[in-house]
Amino acid sequence: MGAVDYLAINRANWDERAPAHAASADYGFDRFRADPAHLSDAVRFDRARLGDLTGVRGVHLQCHIGTDTLSLARLGARMSGLDFSPESLRQARSLAGDLVDFHESDVYAALDVLEPGGYDLVYTGLGALCWLPSITRWAGVVAGLLRPGGRLFLREAHPMLWAFDEQADPLALRYSYFEHAEPLVLDEFGTYVATDVEFTHGRTHTWNHGLGEIITALLDVGLRLTGLVEHDSVPWNALHGQMTESPNGEWRLTEHPEALAASYTLQAVLD
Numbered sequence: 001m002g003a004v005d006y007l008a009i010n011r012a013n014w015d016e017r018a019p020a021h022a023a024s025a026d027y028g029f030d031r032f033r034a035d036p037a038h039l040s041d042a043v044r045f046d047r048a049r050l051g052d053l054t055g056v057r058g059v060h061l062q063c064h065i066g067t068d069t070l071s072l073a074r075l076g077a078r079m080s081g082l083d084f085s086p087e088s089l090r091q092a093r094s095l096a097g098d099l100v101d102f103h104e105s106d107v108y109a110a111l112d113v114l115e116p117g118g119y120d121l122v123y124t125g126l127g128a129l130c131w132l133p134s135i136t137r138w139a140g141v142v143a144g145l146l147r148p149g150g151r152l153f154l155r156e157a158h159p160m161l162w163a164f165d166e167q168a169d170p171l172a173l174r175y176s177y178f179e180h181a182e183p184l185v186l187d188e189f190g191t192y193v194a195t196d197v198e199f200t201h202g203r204t205h206t207w208n209h210g211l212g213e214i215i216t217a218l219l220d221v222g223l224r225l226t227g228l229v230e231h232d233s234v235p236w237n238a239l240h241g242q243m244t245e246s247p248n249g250e251w252r253l254t255e256h257p258e259a260l261a262a263s264y265t266l267q268a269v270l271d
């Protein structure tokens with residue numbers, strides 16, 4: 001399966017879901033429009049770790065429909081967003097207007113459309129790295145975008161979470177924790193927000209990357225790890241029948257939530 005095939009298959013999946021996501025209560029476009037200070041749950045979750053973003057030049061890789069990107073802009077950053085899904089970017093532009101400039105590109109080609117060494121902040125949010133076959137190539141892009149002293153801010157689902165069969169009850173490990181050469185090919189016709197829309201593009205090609213592989217890839221391209229916090233929660237119902245939602249929109253295991261690191265926030269600086 002060549003590179004073009006996985007990109008086309010995954011793009012069709014995201015293009016179909018983007019309008020349904022933008023219309024969903026979970027992404028809350030209405031709340032963003034009603035309140036100019038409203039922030040996404042993901043950005044609010046990491047608000048203290050993000051620190052002062054005033055005047056920071058940032059780029060959000062795999063920005064989807066722009067809710068986290070706009071939230072970072074509302075905190076004072078001068079944001080760009082990048083995604084390979086034109087339908088996602090159409091929704092993002094309708095939400096963020098002129099506050100963010102959006103670019104359509106595969107992550108691996110980001111240096112062709114964004115200024116190399118031009119950014120103080122590279123932000124990547126939940127459910128992004130699993131769409132990329134090689135974490136080493138991704139780390140090279142991150143390093144290429146940052147100016148010396150610039151910071152990577154990554155909040156992601158934990159690779160341990162991706163190793164579980166999300167439908168199994170009781171919990172069962174099923175998928176690779178480590179990066180694998182061949183994609184995991186699944187057909188799932190739903191999505192992670194509540195919607196009545198029936199999707200026709202269900203196929204996805206994804207890859208897992210172990211936490212050690214992610215950190216090693218970043219160290220190898222000259223980034224210095226400055227923070228790694230593992231969380232017992234993730235902002236969607238990732239293990240069906242096994243998780244309970246908290247008031248802040250985060251889901252954790254109903255039984256023994258302390259047993260699973262479900263997501264993490266990683267920060268690293270380019271020396």
Ligand SMILES: C[S@@+](CC[C@H](N)C(=O)[O-])C[C@H]1O[C@@H](n2cnc3c(N)ncnc32)[C@H](O)[C@@H]1O
Nearest residue numbers: 014062064083084085088106107125126127131
């Ligand atoms: C789960 S979403 C990111 C979600 C984001 N954290 C949010 O909640 O809005 C993943 C995004 O990655 C994008 N994507 C997947 N593969 C990509 C690639 N190779 N290059 C650029 N964007 C990609 C998809 O279009 C989608 O918008």
